[in-house]
Amino acid sequence: MEQLRVDLGERSYDIKVGYDILSKVGEYLKELNLGSKVLIITNELVDSLYGREVEQAVEEAGFEVNIAKIGDGEKYKSLDTARELYDQAVEANLDRSSTIVALGGGVVGDIAGFIASTYMRGVNFVQIPTTVLSQVDSSVGGKVAVNHPQGKNLIGAFYQPKLVVADIKVLKTLEERQLKAGLAEVIKYGVIWDEEFFNFLANNRNKILGLDTNTMEYLLKRCCEIKAEVVARDERELGLRAILNYGHTIGHALEAVTDYQRFVHGEGVAIGMVAAAKLANKIGILNGTDVEKQEELIKEFGLPVSFEGLNIESIMKALAKDKKVKDGMVRFILAEEIGQVVIKSDLPHNIIREVLEELRG
Amino acid sequence: MEQLRVDLGERSYDIKVGYDILSKVGEYLKELNLGSKVLIITNELVDSLYGREVEQAVEEAGFEVNIAKIGDGEKYKSLDTARELYDQAVEANLDRSSTIVALGGGVVGDIAGFIASTYMRGVNFVQIPTTVLSQVDSSVGGKVAVNHPQGKNLIGAFYQPKLVVADIKVLKTLEERQLKAGLAEVIKYGVIWDEEFFNFLANNRNKILGLDTNTMEYLLKRCCEIKAEVVARDERELGLRAILNYGHTIGHALEAVTDYQRFVHGEGVAIGMVAAAKLANKIGILNGTDVEKQEELIKEFGLPVSFEGLNIESIMKALAKDKKVKDGMVRFILAEEIGQVVIKSDLPHNIIREVLEELRG
Numbered sequence: 001m002e003q004l005r006v007d008l009g010e011r012s013y014d015i016k017v018g019y020d021i022l023s024k025v026g027e028y029l030k031e032l033n034l035g036s037k038v039l040i041i042t043n044e045l046v047d048s049l050y051g052r053e054v055e056q057a058v059e060e061a062g063f064e065v066n067i068a069k070i071g072d073g074e075k076y077k078s079l080d081t082a083r084e085l086y087d088q089a090v091e092a093n094l095d096r097s098s099t100i101v102a103l104g105g106g107v108v109g110d111i112a113g114f115i116a117s118t119y120m121r122g123v124n125f126v127q128i129p130t131t132v133l134s135q136v137d138s139s140v141g142g143k144v145a146v147n148h149p150q151g152k153n154l155i156g157a158f159y160q161p162k163l164v165v166a167d168i169k170v171l172k173t174l175e176e177r178q179l180k181a182g183l184a185e186v187i188k189y190g191v192i193w194d195e196e197f198f199n200f201l202a203n204n205r206n207k208i209l210g211l212d213t214n215t216m217e218y219l220l221k222r223c224c225e226i227k228a229e230v231v232a233r234d235e236r237e238l239g240l241r242a243i244l245n246y247g248h249t250i251g252h253a254l255e256a257v258t259d260y261q262r263f264v265h266g267e268g269v270a271i272g273m274v275a276a277a278k279l280a281n282k283i284g285i286l287n288g289t290d291v292e293k294q295e296e297l298i299k300e301f302g303l304p305v306s307f308e309g310l311n312i313e314s315i316m317k318a319l320a321k322d323k324k325v326k327d328g329m330v331r332f333i334l335a336e337e338i339g340q341v342v343i344k345s346d347l348p349h350n351i352i353r354e355v356l357e358e359l360r361g
Numbered sequence: 362m363e364q365l366r367v368d369l370g371e372r373s374y375d376i377k378v379g380y381d382i383l384s385k386v387g388e389y390l391k392e393l394n395l396g397s398k399v400l401i402i403t404n405e406l407v408d409s410l411y412g413r414e415v416e417q418a419v420e421e422a423g424f425e426v427n428i429a430k431i432g433d434g435e436k437y438k439s440l441d442t443a444r445e446l447y448d449q450a451v452e453a454n455l456d457r458s459s460t461i462v463a464l465g466g467g468v469v470g471d472i473a474g475f476i477a478s479t480y481m482r483g484v485n486f487v488q489i490p491t492t493v494l495s496q497v498d499s500s501v502g503g504k505v506a507v508n509h510p511q512g513k514n515l516i517g518a519f520y521q522p523k524l525v526v527a528d529i530k531v532l533k534t535l536e537e538r539q540l541k542a543g544l545a546e547v548i549k550y551g552v553i554w555d556e557e558f559f560n561f562l563a564n565n566r567n568k569i570l571g572l573d574t575n576t577m578e579y580l581l582k583r584c585c586e587i588k589a590e591v592v593a594r595d596e597r598e599l600g601l602r603a604i605l606n607y608g609h610t611i612g613h614a615l616e617a618v619t620d621y622q623r624f625v626h627g628e629g630v631a632i633g634m635v636a637a638a639k640l641a642n643k644i645g646i647l648n649g650t651d652v653e654k655q656e657e658l659i660k661e662f663g664l665p666v667s668f669e670g671l672n673i674e675s676i677m678k679a680l681a682k683d684k685k686v687k688d689g690m691v692r693f694i695l696a697e698e699i700g701q702v703v704i705k706s707d708l709p710h711n712i713i714r715e716v717l718e719e720l721r722g
């Protein structure tokens with residue numbers, strides 16, 4: 001079992017990465033000196049696979065456990081679901097010293113974190129991410145949220161967990177599409193921060209897709225390290241942290257215009273990274289080889305590099321509603337080379353349109 | 362015009378207290394270096410009285426202004442209203458650099474602050490409190506929230522404003538009941554922190570109820586000073602800050618069991634302070650004279666010191682749901698003398714029942 005410390009002063013916390021560690025969650029919670037009540041927020045599928053194991057581990061450590069289940073999918077990351085969860089938190093009689101545990105992927109983590117951040121103005125929050133995506137991304141960094149019909153994650157907060165437990169074993173039950181989508185965020189870390197890691201991914205495609213334990217331990221730990229380093233330097237996303245949004249500007253817009261139905265998050269990011277690479281190349285800061293390398297690696301992991309049939313102007317409108325817009329300018333993260341990115345918010349709209357047209361094929 | 366600094370590190374902000382200063386709000390905002398968009402959240406009544414003056418002032422300072430109006434009353438401090446406000450924030454195209462201005466009393470301030478704290482994970486927030494209660498209490502300290510059917514302020518956050526503007530002139534249009542209710546919180550500051558201020562209130566009843574400018578300037582400034590001092594020492598309510606809840610434990614329960622229809626907040630607090638005084642006396646930490654002094658001052662300002670016809674067990678149940686409960690123990694703030702309080706969470710339930718029975722008359 002590996003352990004990382006995310007250094008955020010009084011909000012610092014540990015990330016535990018290991019194989020078959022769900023049964024130890026109760027012990028981990030006990031070490032944190034929390035109140036007696038725990039509400040596990042999960043979804044039907046994850047509950048059926050891992051609910052009992054976690055519930056038992058937490059109960060055996062002496063906590064009073066309740067379980068709240070939400071629907072499976074991005075559309076349940078809504079204010080309506082939040083309202084139901086608030087009701088269940090009240091029913092479970094949670095108090096300020098209680099703990100909300102998110103057991104699931106990004107949707108569960110984001111909404112459970114939002115509930116934890118706002119219930120009684122904030123209760124303890126622990127994450128047990130069960131997808132690659134949530135293990136390397138949404139479980140680190142304190143961004144919690146629900147969606148608004150007009151935009152993903154439009155309602156949320158910055159709220160740090162007390163602990164993150166990433167178990168590699170649970171990835172074995174992950175469906176292939178979700179596994180691949182998670183790897184889009186993994187590739188992202190290579191592009192924004194670490195060329196060597198990018199090359200590691202290119203050289204270990206089969207081991208990664210086959211979930212080889214040692215390979216995955218290194219991969220998850222390295223992603224968490226990179227994210228933790230970035231977040232520790234910029235907790236509230238005022239500057240540096242924005243680089244974590246590489247591929248997300250257009251990715252989010254694609255998700256939004258398809259009502260979060262067509263692409264899973266990582267697929268949006270995959271296409272968004274290709275878009276960002278092409279944009280960077282068009283404005284002359286990234287060479288063609290590095291564009292191709294990215295596109296190739298993304299393809300190798302079975303991820304989409306283009307989309308069909310969407311209206312370009314709808315995507316442009318969705319971009320204008322993005323949280324990253326400041327006074328009308330859309331902000332992009334662009335690579336100068338693999339391992340090194342910059343933030344640009346002065347891209348001409350016609351260049352963005354041009355790239356979108358190319359991606360539509 | 363007086364100015365106070367609430368010292369919270371990078372979240373520090375100013376409180377401006379003065380007579381007829383609404384017209385200067387635009388200038389004040391300009392000094393804060395904010396984005397170009399402002400959404401003023403207010404209610405129908407306050408909008409009809411002061412909406413145009415503030416709107417004009419902010420527009421003249423170069424901002425693009427939208428106004429969102431909510432219903433008047435505690436029942437509109439709900440998730441339903443929050444949802445409508447999120448929609449209006451989207452329609453106004455607010456971005457992360459935008460500002461939400463709360464123009465109104467505690468309800469408007471609390472919900473507008475909750476929207477500001479969660480919209481895009483937090484936008485700028487400015488408060489223009491228009492009641493005594495919100496000027497001395499809810500506008501200072503960063504507590505923002507909406508109600509849940511099962512409890513007041515059950516959903517919320519800690520979120521600091523960038524600025525608070527308290528204009529004494531607006532109090533002239535405040536209805537008498539609200540004015541008096543606000544004075545309950547004013548009395549609270551005397552009991553918890555400053556015996557001299559308590560005596561000042563006792564000696565200046567007529568000037569205060571008559572809204573004499575100099576008297577009110579001193580009164581508002583002193584309350585904000587006390588609260589700012591307490592909040593600066595304990596921003597996230599981990600310890601000391603709890604003393605600001607003097608009178609609120611039973612006060613909140615009374616509001617809850619009457620569905621926030623019968624008592625305005627300050628009236629609940631008034632009865633709650635009498636209850637706290639009697640509890641303190643019963644457990645032998647406060648002398649009878651100091652109980653009487655409090656009860657008398659509360660009466661003098663036309664506030665209730667008892668209630669009729671409520672079910673004691675319902676109140677006990679509401680107490681058990683209070684945010685201040687930790688592992689089943691209800692927390693009370695009790696005075697040892699006027700100007701000095703302590704926190705107690707080990708009061709026997711039968712003593713609480715006894716006091717409630719007495720208060721029911």
